[in-house]
Amino acid sequence: MKPERPGSFPFTRGIHPRMYADRPWTMRQYAGYTSASETNARFRYLLAQGQTGLSVAFDLPTQIGYDPDDAMARGEVGRVGVNLFRTEDMDRLLKGIPLGKVTVSMTINATAAVLLAQLATVARRRRVPLASVGGTVQNDLLKEFAARGTQRLPLDPSMRLAVDLMVFCQERMPRFNPISVSGYHIREAGSTAAQELAFTISDGLAYLAAAKRRGLDPAAIASRMSFFFGAHNDLFEEAAKFRAARRLWAKLLRARFRIRDEDACRLRFHTQTCGATLTWQQQQNNVVRVGVQALSAVLGGTQSLHTNSYDEAIGLPSEASATVALRTQQILLHESGVTKSPDPLGGSYYVEGLTDRLEAEARELILRVDRAGGAVEAVRSGLYQREIQKSAYAYQRDVDAGRRVVVGVNRHVKAEPRPHPRFHPAAGVEKSQAAEARAHRKRTAKRVGKPLQALEAAARGPANLLPPILDCVGAGATVGQISAALEEAFHR
DSSP states (O other), rough: OOOOOTTSSTTOOOOOOOOOTTSSOEEEEEESSSHHHHHHHHHHHHHTTOOOOOOOOOOEHHHTTTTTTTTTTTTTSSSSSSSSSHHHHHHTTTTOOOTTTTOEEOOSSSSSSHHHHHHHHHHHHHOOOOOOEEEEEEOOHIIIIIIOOOOOOOOHHHHHHHHHHHHHHHHHHHTEEEEEEHHHHHTTOOOHHHHHHHHHHHHHHEEEEEEETTTOOHHHHHHHEEEEEESSSHHHHHHHHHHHHHHHHHHHHHHHHOOOTTTGGGEEEEEEGGGOOOOOOTTTTHHHHHHHHHHHHHTTTOOOEEEOOTTTTSSOOOHHHHHHHHHHHHHHHHHSTTTSSOOOOOOOOHHHHHHHHHHHHHHHHHHHHHTTSSSHHHHTTTTTHHHHHHHHHHHOOOOHSSSOOOBBTBBSOOOOOOOOEEEOTTTTTHHHHHHHHHHHHHHHHHHHHHHHHHHHHHHHHSSSSSHHHHHHHTOOOHHHHHHHHHHHHHOO
């Protein structure tokens, strides 16, 4: 049997024949905090430093669908990401950013349809054709129920909204990836590498099956799906995990959906180095951890990469630490030599063996998910959650017992004061955002009533919900108002 070539099915060795020699990965640093204007300044700084794509972090009220003056938002406005409750905030966030040229990735799930509608509205107001706007919206609700917990609506309507968004993007925004199936949060919750692979790919299969039931072509949807994985410290296991992910996905698409189009079978993915591996103790050690993790992603063939900052174990990154994180990628690209050959680890007996083992372990877990009724039912029954919790508990017990060494934590420890978090939202951000939300709703009260009623009525029927959500956004409805209308129809 001829050895597999990079760029050929099932893509174990990469999705392009020459990989980074022709197409360097996108440097997509994740950023967002306090207000839209402050985050815009960080985006523009990172782009000036050589970043090649945007990745937006939203605060918890925006993620779950609460306006900044809601009692549920108290203490969280602008804290772990940017607060965007209206379209004008999205416009400020992207001020000076050439939509249609710079891709925008949004880590948003429960309110993904609303934030995408805001982005589309900003593009139209700037006279940028929607068909030219590129990027990704996460829109992966299964992993929210399984591992993260920022869902707002029940599981079934959440899946419906996820597919509604796929339909909209296929029809109106063909350059936009309508879903990024995320294993990163599964890994951060404590899964093993094999569990991250299996549960993420099972979720991807479930979304594809749901799209097919809605009459969409699985090959067309698969060609616009992307994935999102974490990178941990075991350099070779992580590189093998990414190789196994491509091979497993390609084979399963061919076997289960009869997809013959090779381009549709290519698993494209973003990688983020894992925050759960970083320590507040001896935080400068995290620079090395992030470097190792980033190297595993590059050796494994990632399409885009976020490198965490060394101070993220104590708070959101400073400008200085964010720069070091970006420079880590740039050193790998320009100085390490890893880009000269596609899949430079290919043929290593160790890496090939790890790739085979991870594929086999993931297949076994995928079959367990299948026997449970598929990903949706496996999440509903708690199968994912139980398996992840067992692995997280076993890992922590090994750390506590010293069987797993974490430098600076349970070995090579030195006395040092626990640092205080460096990041605090600017004084008054929550108060000012709350005041703006109240004033905005007062100004738009007469305009938003009918569109919100129409959205709630549409939610009680079978229609695609993106058009009425766009109408609400265009009329000035807030994230909180739209989420409340959907909750009225679907319950919490």
